[in-house]
Amino acid sequence: MAFLIVGSIGAFVGICSVLYCLWQWKCGSWLCRSNSSVQPTVANDAIAPPPLRSFSLRHNSLRRLSRQRSGSSSSKQAEKTQSFSFSELADASNNFSIENRIGSGSFGVVYRGKLRDGREVAIKRGENDSLEKKAKKFQEKETAFESELALLSRLHHKHLVGLIGFCQENDERLLVYEYMTNGSLHDHLHNTNNIEKGSSELNSWKMRIKIGLDAARGIHYLHNYAVPPIIHRDIKSSNILLDANWTARVSDFGLSLMGPESDQQFMSTTAVGTVGYIDPEYYVLNVLTPKSDVYGLGVVLLELLTGRKAVFRNREDRTGPMGVVEYAGPRISTGDLQSVLDTRVGVPEIHEVEAVELMAYTAMNCVNLEGKERPNMTNIVANLEKALTLCENSHASLSSTTISLPSD
Numbered sequence: 001m002a003f004l005i006v007g008s009i010g011a012f013v014g015i016c017s018v019l020y021c022l023w024q025w026k027c028g029s030w031l032c033r034s035n036s037s038v039q040p041t042v043a044n045d046a047i048a049p050p051p052l053r054s055f056s057l058r059h060n061s062l063r064r065l066s067r068q069r070s071g072s073s074s075s076k077q078a079e080k081t082q083s084f085s086f087s088e089l090a091d092a093s094n095n096f097s098i099e100n101r102i103g104s105g106s107f108g109v110v111y112r113g114k115l116r117d118g119r120e121v122a123i124k125r126g127e128n129d130s131l132e133k134k135a136k137k138f139q140e141k142e143t144a145f146e147s148e149l150a151l152l153s154r155l156h157h158k159h160l161v162g163l164i165g166f167c168q169e170n171d172e173r174l175l176v177y178e179y180m181t182n183g184s185l186h187d188h189l190h191n192t193n194n195i196e197k198g199s200s201e202l203n204s205w206k207m208r209i210k211i212g213l214d215a216a217r218g219i220h221y222l223h224n225y226a227v228p229p230i231i232h233r234d235i236k237s238s239n240i241l242l243d244a245n246w247t248a249r250v251s252d253f254g255l256s257l258m259g260p261e262s263d264q265q266f267m268s269t270t271a272v273g274t275v276g277y278i279d280p281e282y283y284v285l286n287v288l289t290p291k292s293d294v295y296g297l298g299v300v301l302l303e304l305l306t307g308r309k310a311v312f313r314n315r316e317d318r319t320g321p322m323g324v325v326e327y328a329g330p331r332i333s334t335g336d337l338q339s340v341l342d343t344r345v346g347v348p349e350i351h352e353v354e355a356v357e358l359m360a361y362t363a364m365n366c367v368n369l370e371g372k373e374r375p376n377m378t379n380i381v382a383n384l385e386k387a388l389t390l391c392e393n394s395h396a397s398l399s400s401t402t403i404s405l406p407s408d
Helices: 002-047 059-065 074-080 086-092 131-152 185-190 205-224 280-285 291-306 324-333 350-366 377-392
Strands: 101-104 108-114 120-126 163-169 172-178 240-242 248-250 311-313 321-323
Touching (some): 086 163, 205 248, 205 350, 205 377, 280 291, 291 350, 311 324, 321 324, 324 350
Antiparallel strands (some): 108 120, 120 172, 240 248
16 A cells, blocks of 8 residues: 555656646747747847947946957956056156156146156156046046057057056046157157257158158058057147157057048047147038048148148248148149258258158148048058158159059
8 A cells, every 4th residue: 555655646746747847848939939039120129230439438438448459358458557556656757746747648747757667658647627627627537548548558559659557546547658768759840949950860851751651650550450440539740759769659549539440431529639630621520530630640741841830820921820731732732842841851862852742742632621532541651651762762763653542
């Protein structure tokens, strides 16, 4: 009787288990079919691209960008970007003394410093304002700080200023860069002490073309090889720095944005930049494309050619402020390039004439009013490489050299 009772109970439990499993399987199949019929619609809605990208660089985007660098993890990135304490950087710059002040950037003042391990660095410190301005200024400082940290920590190129580290303590925001021994291009072109021919390493046409080419290569990397592409938005001579070997590097990414995938795409965003360098099309229409950086580089190339500031007061006829594009453009277009060339460099030698003309021709195409009429960075780099070759090789001839200036 005992065995019979136990066996009956076991058989009952086994039958119940089988029935339960069959019921679960049937419900699961129905749910799967139901879900599969809904998912395509949801997925299609989710991946529908917006007409324009969003380019806000707040805390969440900073974390996202730290994971976006191709071929490297955030842990590897953290190893390359060092975190400093505020006291370390204060000691390095002699408590941010006036004597160590070397310039200013998108969100603060730049100081020369020397770290405890002997490395010379440039330290950018966010400005501290009065209480009434503090909240607004802190937000602007925070945004620019995050932008530079997020972008530069994943960019490594010989024509971009390298980021060494950062400091983020309380209200203090500081970035630490490689120190550029020879300062900015702006200072060498426009400093009042650099008047006489021979007072600067830049007073040769070969060197000026090389500086333009270095800057173009840096921007070309941002537009074509950074992942995602980056639009600098503030290309100007003061943001082109020169290292100990007179190699030019693009700096200050506080206004930079992740850009569209091609020159044919655009973004709608409030125009920012520097007077004299800002793309007129971007300024009027608030439409940003990589061609906005091309315009800024064109102005820099005209500065290299003429020795004039982007906006200057014309001493010749004592007129009001004038842009270098307005000054040089008509004369270059009519073939009177010689009249606008920087006299500190002197008349181009025979083998330099064609190189300087090619640089001028490239610059004028860069500053076309419409972005679609401007060359892209690949074309600009190719032209400046040819110009440099002409300077180095007196047997080269522009007549046998192809000029690359398609707009797309």
